[in-house]
Amino acid sequence: xxxxxxTGAAIREVLDVWHPCIRLPAxxxxxxxxxxxxxxxxxxxxxxxxxxxxxxxxxxxxxxxxTFRFGGRVTLMTPVADGGLEQxxxxxxxxxxxxxxxxxxxxxxxxxxxxxxxxxxGRTLVLRGxxxxxxxxxxxxxxxxxxxxxxxxxxxxxxxxxxxxxxxSAYYVEYEKDAExxxxxxxxxxxxxxxxxxxxxxxxxxxxxxxxxxxxxxxxKLKVRPQWRISSSRKTMEATLRRLYRSVxxxxxT
Numbered sequence: 491x492x493x494x495x496x497t498g499a500a501i502r503e504v505l506d507v508w509h510p511c512i513r514l515p516a517x518x519x520x521x522x523x524x525x526x527x528x529x530x531x532x533x534x535x536x537x538x539x540x541x542x543x544x545x546x547x548x549x550x551x552x553x554x555x556x557t558f559r560f561g562g563r564v565t566l567m568t569p570v571a572d573g574g575l576e577q578x579x580x581x582x583x584x585x586x587x588x589x590x591x592x593x594x595x596x597x598x599x600x601x602x603x604x605x606x607x608x609x610x611x612g613r614t615l616v617l618r619g620x621x622x623x624x625x626x627x628x629x630x631x632x633x634x635x636x637x638x639x640x641x642x643x644x645x646x647x648x649x650x651x652x653x654x655x656x657x658x659s660a661y662y663v664e665y666e667k668d669a670e671x672x673x674x675x676x677x678x679x680x681x682x683x684x685x686x687x688x689x690x691x692x693x694x695x696x697x698x699x700x701x702x703x704x705x706x707x708x709x710x711k712l713k714v715r716p717q718w719r720i721s722s723s724r725k726t727m728e729a730t731l732r733r734l735y736r737s738v739x740x741x742x743x744t
Contacts, residue, residue, distance in 0.1 A: 497538075497553040497661060498741065501679055504537045506743035508673045513542045523672075530557040530665040530674045554660040557676075560724040564662065565717045566699065569652035573629060573643030581714045585705050588641060597708035605697040609635050615701055617691065618643070624691035632701060642716070650687035659683050662731070678743055680728070684736035693720075698730045 511529035512521040514536040521536045532542055534557055540549050549555040558564045571577050576584040589598040602610045606617060612635050619628035631643040663679040693699040704715035720730050731738045 497550045497555075497659075498679075498681060500538050500550070501534075501661060501663060501676070502741070502744065504534070505676050505678065508668065508675045509533055509537065511672045511674055512536045514540065516541050525672055529672070530667065530676075531555070533674050534663055534665075534676065549656075552659060554656040556660060556662045557665050558662055558722040558727075559665060559667075560722055560727065562722045563702065563719045564722050564727075565702075565719050567652050567656060567718050568716050569644060569648060569718070570714065570716055571632075571642035572645055572648045574631060574640040576642040581705065582707065582712050584641075585707050585712075589705065589707070592706070592708075594708075597706055599707075600703055600705040602703070604632055604701040604703075606695050607697060612636060613641060615694065617695055620695075624695055625688055627691055630691075630694060630701075646687065646691075649690070653685065653687065653690050657682075657685050657734075660735070679741050680731055681739045681741060682731050682735035682737065685734055689734050689736075693730065693733050696733070698733055 511524050511533050513524040513532035514521050517539075519541075524532050534555055535542065535549060538550050538555070540555070556564055556566075575588075579587065585598050585600050589600040591597070592599045602613065604610050604613055604615050606615045608614060614633055614635055616631045616633050617624065617627045618631050620626045627646055629643045629645045630649055632641045633639065634641055660682045661679050662682065664677040665674050666677060667674050690699065698720060700719055702717045702719045704713075704717060706713045706715075720734075721727065728738065728740070
């Protein structure tokens with residue numbers, strides 16, 4: 491397990507070989523097997539000495555680690571709303587009021603791919619306060635189209651702090667999975683550097699960054715996932731990263 495090496499060098503050491511899916515519960519603990527949709531991310535972190543859900547800051551030596559497969563989505567960050575009805579009511583009451591019954595018929599969920607300029611489930615994203623320039627934005631709001639109510643809002647300061655805390659250096663590592671044997675292989679990575687609130691807001695305005703929550707209440711248990719995500723389509727992902735960061739480099743296995 492490696493936490494002292496340069497992040498890129500540490501990633502290169504684990505590329506192009508199959509690894510059992512594991513996670514690291516805490517610093518100083520032994521790694522343990524893991525099975526589930528987050529297996530690739532947990533395994534990469536564990537191989538690099540990063541405990542599961544360690545801190546709100548960068549994962550490794552000042553850099554954020556992300557795993558992806560082409561053709562899916564990548565979660566950039568999960569800042570909780572600091573405005574709107576979700577913040578006022580609390581997540582549980584908010585989901586009970588605005589959520590829908592899940593496909594399993596046993597859960598309540600608040601979900602949907604929300605972007606600026608489009609309506610999803612009667613809701614849309616709005617850059618509040620913007621007239622000519624995205625940095626005039628005071629908050630990014632999830633709005634109920636029928637009555638204009640702000641369901642959830644993120645002040646510019648809160649959203650910017652969440653973004654800059656993790657993303658001035660980020661590694662997006664491609665993986666493939668052998669589900670039957672619960673193995674993962676890392677195939678190469680994008681190293682992305684130098685971002686700004688302006689770049690993030692531009693990407694939100696252009697619909698490249700979407701709000702895709704996965705809030706759930708099941709058997710009384712609350713799970714809040716306020717996900718801001720991008721598409722990992724092979725056709726568009728690199729172009730999206732270039733909107734978000736000034737520098738984007740692809741590193742294949744050597």
